[in-house]
Amino acid sequence: MADPPSSHDELTKINIKLEQLLLSQANLSNTLHDIANRTTILENQSPLPHSSSSTTRPLKFDLPTFNGFDALGWIFKVNQFFDYHHTPPDQRIQIASFYLEGQALACFQWMFNNGLLSSWEAFLQALELRFAPSKFDDPIAALCKLTQTQSLHEYLSEFETLANRISDYPPNFYLSCFLSGLKPPLRREVTALQPPDLPHAIALAKLHEDKFRPSIPPLNCFGRTPTPPPPLSLSPSIPPKPLPPLLPTPTNKIPIKRLTEAEMQVRRDKNLCFNCDERYTRGHQCKPQFLLLTTFDSENPDDCLLSEDSTLTEESPSEAGLISLHAFSGHWTPRTFRVTGSIQGYAVQILVDTGATHNFIQHRVAQFLHLPTQPTPSPLRVMVGNGEFLPCSSFCPNVTLTLDNQEFSIDLYPLKLSGTDVVLGVHWLSMISPFVMDYNGPLMRFNWQQKLVELKGDPGPNPSPISAHQLRRLHNTDRVEALFQLTLESHPIPVPSSSNPSTTETTLPSSPEPTLQALISRYSTLFSTPTSLPPTRPTDHSITLSPNTQPISVRPYRYPHF
Numbered sequence: 001m002a003d004p005p006s007s008h009d010e011l012t013k014i015n016i017k018l019e020q021l022l023l024s025q026a027n028l029s030n031t032l033h034d035i036a037n038r039t040t041i042l043e044n045q046s047p048l049p050h051s052s053s054s055t056t057r058p059l060k061f062d063l064p065t066f067n068g069f070d071a072l073g074w075i076f077k078v079n080q081f082f083d084y085h086h087t088p089p090d091q092r093i094q095i096a097s098f099y100l101e102g103q104a105l106a107c108f109q110w111m112f113n114n115g116l117l118s119s120w121e122a123f124l125q126a127l128e129l130r131f132a133p134s135k136f137d138d139p140i141a142a143l144c145k146l147t148q149t150q151s152l153h154e155y156l157s158e159f160e161t162l163a164n165r166i167s168d169y170p171p172n173f174y175l176s177c178f179l180s181g182l183k184p185p186l187r188r189e190v191t192a193l194q195p196p197d198l199p200h201a202i203a204l205a206k207l208h209e210d211k212f213r214p215s216i217p218p219l220n221c222f223g224r225t226p227t228p229p230p231p232l233s234l235s236p237s238i239p240p241k242p243l244p245p246l247l248p249t250p251t252n253k254i255p256i257k258r259l260t261e262a263e264m265q266v267r268r269d270k271n272l273c274f275n276c277d278e279r280y281t282r283g284h285q286c287k288p289q290f291l292l293l294t295t296f297d298s299e300n301p302d303d304c305l306l307s308e309d310s311t312l313t314e315e316s317p318s319e320a321g322l323i324s325l326h327a328f329s330g331h332w333t334p335r336t337f338r339v340t341g342s343i344q345g346y347a348v349q350i351l352v353d354t355g356a357t358h359n360f361i362q363h364r365v366a367q368f369l370h371l372p373t374q375p376t377p378s379p380l381r382v383m384v385g386n387g388e389f390l391p392c393s394s395f396c397p398n399v400t401l402t403l404d405n406q407e408f409s410i411d412l413y414p415l416k417l418s419g420t421d422v423v424l425g426v427h428w429l430s431m432i433s434p435f436v437m438d439y440n441g442p443l444m445r446f447n448w449q450q451k452l453v454e455l456k457g458d459p460g461p462n463p464s465p466i467s468a469h470q471l472r473r474l475h476n477t478d479r480v481e482a483l484f485q486l487t488l489e490s491h492p493i494p495v496p497s498s499s500n501p502s503t504t505e506t507t508l509p510s511s512p513e514p515t516l517q518a519l520i521s522r523y524s525t526l527f528s529t530p531t532s533l534p535p536t537r538p539t540d541h542s543i544t545l546s547p548n549t550q551p552i553s554v555r556p557y558r559y560p561h562f
Contacts, residue, residue: 063095067102071131072165075124089120096123104131139165147181149405152209155181156202174198185345337442338420338458342402344369348421349458350403352437352444356425358382361396361412365421371396373414382415390415406453 063081066074078099082092100108107130111117116126133139143162148155159181163174175198179191182205189208195201259267259274267273273280337352346369360382366373373394380392396412401422410428417423429435432453435446442457466474474480520527 063099065099065101066104066127067100068104068107068131071127075128079124092120093117093123107131133165143177144180146177147405148183148186152182152186152205171197175201178202183345337437337439337444339403339444339455340458341422343371343399343422350401350422350424351420352424352429354426354429356423357427358425359410359412359427360415360417360423360425361399362417362421363414366396366412366414371399371412376413380413382413404453404455406448406451408448 064074064077078096082095087095097108104127107127111123111126117123139162143159143166146155146158146162159178175195178198178201179187182190186205186208190201190204193204195204264274271280272278273284273286276286278284278286339350339352341348341350348365361371373396375394376392382390382392392413392415394414396414398409399412401408401410408428408431410424410431412422432446432448435444437444444455444457446453471480
């Protein structure tokens with residue numbers, strides 16, 4: 001019979017179980033502490049871009065296709081696409097191959113067949129070397145030399161395209177490049193506000209461009225003068241006065257001729273058309289009337305001008321100036337040279353006139369641009385080509401005129417012109433002399449500040465015919481300045497004198513040519529005035545039908561000449 005366990009053995013077993021429990025408790029405590037640490041880390045981490053609640057589905061994006069155009073932009077997009085979806089690098093090449101087209105697909109096939117696709121980075125580098133701009137095209141130099149020539153939107157697009165190819169440069173570098181490329185008036189406005197960074201500079205530039213957006217439209221001497229926009233001023237306290245139109249608005253309406261019942265009956269009796277004087281028949285159409293636009297032209301416009309010596313001699317007490325009639329009235333001729341320039345950022349139409357002694361500007365344009373004026377040292381009387389004198393007592397000194405990105409500082413004399421904004425005369429031509437003028441182009445070349453400047457003139461007007469409906473609409477909107485109609489007049493045929501009706505000779509010139517006189521005398525019977533019907537003939541011609549001919553079957557039809 002076995003001995004009962006002693007108390008020492010029982011105590012040993014209890015100690016062993018206690019140690020096991022303590023070890024299990026320690027393991028459980030470590031596990032709980034590890035779980036708590038992981039929970040804290042997960043709470044502190046930011047959620048993944050595509051993680052959302054259980055009720056929101058992840059967004060789906062389509063990778064754009066690449067055909068070889070804008071390689072740098074596509075590389076940026078494809079990296080963003082794969083980073084968002086956490087695509088492994090070893091799968092990116094195969095997925096990207098489905099979005100290649102054209103030359104890009106051909107380049108990928110060549111690299112795939114020759115075993116050149118070692119990694120995703122190597123594939124992107126190969127695309128950049130093949131389709132991105134070469135290193136010869138320095139984006140830093142292009143960004144520093146970039147200037148605004150058109151609108152601010154186009155300038156921003158070119159600036160951002162070049163700036164995206166540059167990295168590791170301070171923000172002040174981009175700000176300086178952006179400000180230096182703006183147009184001078186806009187650059188002065190934005191720089192004066194001292195923007196702290198590039199986004200603020202862009203916002204200020206857009207604000208000032210919208211502020212000065214209404215500009216002087218080109219004036220048309222043949223159509224109605226457009227209403228000028230309100231003058232722009234930095235101080236809005238004094239409202240500007242509206243400028244008067246260059247030409248008075250026509251008030252006469254084209255009369256609409258309406259026939260009375262008696263007149264309509266008379267035309268019915270005479271079988272005349274109600275709208276024209278032609279005979280009315282079935283299918284009658286009135287002959288169209290053409291509107292012809294004519295301009296004044298002269299083989300030698302300088303013929304209208306007096307010589308400079310005679311003008312100066314006649315106007316010796318005061319200074320005299322000359323301006324041709326075409327420049328004053330705004331008419332276009334084959335020997336006029338028009339070009340578009342700018343003053344203070346506003347577009348103006350310029351006429352280069354070799355017959356003008358001074359430089360002139362429209363009085364209303366000078367007021368619109370708020371150009372400072374000074375009194376002339378002596379009274380100036382400007383003689384127009386038609387002999388009329390116009391007084392001019394002030395001038396605008398040192399006005400900056402921009403032509404083909406070249407600036408000229410000239411004095412302008414305000415004058416009431418028509419059709420053009422600025423007239424450049426001998427004063428400006430002497431500054432750029434010598435120059436070459438080609439009226440066939442029209443083209444003008446000269447050297448200015450050691451640079452070859454080539455000005456391309458604006459083409460002349462090209463009138464085109466319009467319909468009666470379009471003419472009526474132009475007249476109803478007061479856009480017609482004048483109407484001209486050309487008609488053909490028939491000269492009456494000389495008739496015999498009433499005192500001697502039997503004479504058969506017509507009125508001849510006082511001294512006809514001897515040969516012509518002999519010919520008329522020889523065939524006097526032919527040139528005599530007929531007094532009766534033609535003489536009868538001895539034979540009456542008849543149309544003989546074939547024997548046994550039957551009448552043809554023709555449906556009843558009313559011919560218009562019966």
